[in-house]
Amino acid sequence: MGIKLYYTTVTASRTVKSQQAEVMRILxxxxxxxxxxxxxxxxxxxxxxxxxxxxxxxxxPQLFNEDQYCGDYDMLSEAVEADTVDQLLKLA
Structure with a gap:
C-alpha cells in the first residue's frame, strides 16, 4: 500500500485527535x-x-507515500482547498 498515515492512539491533545480524525475523513x-x-x-x-x-x-498526523514525505495536517488542508491532494500525496 502506498499512503501511510502516522498517527497516535495515545494523546491528551485535542488538536492532534481532531487533526487525525480530519485527515482520515479527507482520505x-x-x-x-x-x-x-x-x-x-x-x-x-x-x-x-x-x-x-x-x-x-x-x-x-504525518502523511507519506511509501517512504516519501508528503506532509502534515496543515499541508493536507491547503491541498484540499487548492484541489491538489493527489499531487501532495504523489498519486498523480
Missing amino acids: ESKSIQYELIDISVGREVCDEMRSKAGNPAAVP
Whole structure:
C-alpha cells in the first residue's frame, strides 16, 4: 500500500485527535486507501516518523507515500482547498 498515515492512539491533545480524525475523513472521502501506523506502540516508530519527515519535533498526523514525505495536517488542508491532494500525496 502506498499512503501511510502516522498517527497516535495515545494523546491528551485535542488538536492532534481532531487533526487525525480530519485527515482520515479527507482520505476516506476521496476513496484514498491508506495504512495506519501508530507511533504510540514504541519510541522507534515515532523516531522513524520524525526521521522520514526530516523534522525532529514532528507530531502526528504525518502523511507519506511509501517512504516519501508528503506532509502534515496543515499541508493536507491547503491541498484540499487548492484541489491538489493527489499531487501532495504523489498519486498523480
